[in-house]
Amino acid sequence: MDNEEIAAEAAQLYRDVPVLAGAYEIVDRIGEGTFSTVYKARDLRGKVTARYGAHFWGAGTSQQRYVALKKIYVTSSPQRIYNELSLLYALSGCPRVAPLCDAARVRDQVVAVMPYYPHEEFRNFYRDLPIKGVKMYMWELLQALSFVHSHGIIHRDVKPTNFLYNPELGKGVLVDFGLAETQTDYNKERAGESPEGENSLRDCRSQEQFCPCIMRDSASAATPQHGAMITIQNGKVVHLNSPQGIDLTKGYPKNETRRVKRANRAGTRGFRAPEVLMKCGSQTTKIDIWSVGVIxxxxxxxRFPMFQSLDDTEALLELCAIFGWKTIRKCAVLHGLGFDVSGLHYIREDPYPHGLKDFVYELLDRECEAGTFPEYSVAFETHAYLAQELHDRGSIEPQLPATREPGSTDQETDAYELKKYQEDVWTDHYWCFQLLEQCFEMDPQKRSSAQELLQGAFFNELLESEINTEIESTDDDDDAEVVSSSENEMSDNDVLLIRED
Structure with missing residues (x-):
């Protein structure tokens, strides 16, 4: 990065937000996105780094005193800015979620201050991370999401660039809550929760964001005959599990009186869950779990990126290529939609016989044949496991060192250790693929939560170890300052976003 360019940007930011000048020294630009630019800066006063010490990785090093200044563009919606900052402040109790340490606003300039996390770009390590590293990465990510989801918040944009991970430290942190939202409690809106029954059903149906998927639980239906699925034809309720059910592949009926279906579709292409692509109005925290599965x-x-579609239609076709169009059609029915594919011979009708294991093996096998992996690549472990699991090729028995003399004790020790390591790797792969399948459950109600995934067998060794998962409080320092200046130091145009009472 050009030092003169950074110095010019820093000077402009200091002019726009004068209170930053005496508190933070900008040293570099570390990120730039659609809604913001992020700078690396020194915490000159040391109050932020002192109060949020658990968030500064590598304690005792020079990295400890760096923070990240996020300059939010004035083109962002005021509501979006307020939403992001308020959520960050509310979620400041977890070391795996980036907290809002400080914030300032001068007229239309908004700057948020967060810890700086020394991390590695996902592109630099995703091909080289061994299965144990994959386990730690997923552990950290799911721990962060479990905390966020426990507060009823959907992140909506889970992807590698929003999860800063340090492979050497085995630490990760979830960032960027610009698209996050509070989950609606759809259980309270179900018809069966109310004695009015049919009237409540009509009230739900009249909402723009209504989706039939929330009405299919017979335990919460007003009466048994309202069972699994409903839609509307010619202004009348039609039960899809009845003999008179309609053919959803024909699209909207001619005299459809239902409102246009609207739903939040925010997120990054390639990471959107099927219910987002199908404009389901009852989206939950489970859309984040699908994104975890993509990672x-x-x-x-x-392989990254895994999906590269340009629009929702292409995204659904990419899913068909893996899960089969029949699976996607069943998923569409859950949301009261039709789905039909014709004339595309490369699209699968049924899913792979062995599910995602077959798909991953196909990806790795092509690269092995092309010779794109280096000889030391950990990808060969996954490929060998899948070859054994799916095609009974090869063996889990390790190759004995050729340099040892027959009968050597050292040789026997090495063989035992190698075999033990191999069996451990095989076990990790087995449970890892089970975790993968759970993330890609098409029905969001059946898709596992972050907390449920953390209790899975894949993480047994981490659950049994004494890894600290306690949430650290940062409220003990009563004298800590959350804004970078006092009210007396600020002009009439300065507005404090956060302050200590």
Whole structure:
């Protein structure tokens, strides 16, 4: 980065937000996105780094005193800015979620201050992370999401660039809550929760964001005959599990009186869950779990980005290529939609016989044949496991060192250790693929939560170890300052976003 360019940007930011000048020294630009630019800066006063010490990795090093200044563009919606900052402040109790340490606003300039996390770009390590590293990466990510989801918040933009990970430290942190939102409690809106039954059903149906998927639980339906699925034809309720059910592949009926279906579709292409692509109005925290699955698929298949569609239609076709169009059609029915594919011979009708294991093996096998992996690549472990699991090729028995004399004790020790390591790797792969399948459950109600995934067998060794998962409080320092200046130091145009009472 050009030092003169950075110095010019820093000077402009100091002019726009004068209170930053005496508190933070900008040293570099570390990121730039659609809604913001992020700078690396020194915390000159040391109050932020002192109060949020748990968030500064590598304590005792020079990295400890760096913070990240996020300059939010004036083109961002005021509501979006307020939403992001308020969520960051509310979620400041978890070391795996980047907290809002400080914030200032001068007229239309908004700057948020967060810890600086020394991390590695996902592109630099996703092909080289061994299965134990994959386990730690997923552990950190799911721990962060479990905390966020426990507060009823959907992140909506889970992807590698929003999860800063340090492979050497085995630490990660979830960032960028610009698209996050609070989850609606759809259980309270179900018809069966109310004695009015049919009237409540009509009230739900009249909402723009209504989706039939929330009405299919017979335990919460007003009456048994309202069972699994409903839609509307010619202004009348039609039960899809009845003999008179309609053919959803024909699209909207001619005299459809239902409102246009609207739903939040925010997120990054390639990471959107099927219910987002299908404009489901009852989206939950489970959309984040699907995104976790996409990241895990990239780590196992050693391919990133995994999906590269330009629009929702292409995205659904990409899913068909893996899960089969029949699976996607069943998923569409859950949301009261039709789905039909014709004339595309490369699209699968049924999913792979062995699920995602077959798909990952196909990806790795092509690269092995092309010779794109270096000889030391950890991808060969996954490929060998899948070859054994799916095609009974090769063996889990390790190759004995050729340099030892027959009968050597050292040789026997090495063989035992190698075999033990191999069996451990095989076990990790087995449970890792089970975790992958759980993330890609098409029905969001059946898709596992972050907390449920953390309790899975894949993480047994971490659950049994004494890894500290306690949430650290940062409220003990009563004298800590959350804004970079006092009210007396600020002009009439300065507005404090956060302050200590």
């Amino acid at each position: 895990l698929l990239s780590l196992l298949g050693r």
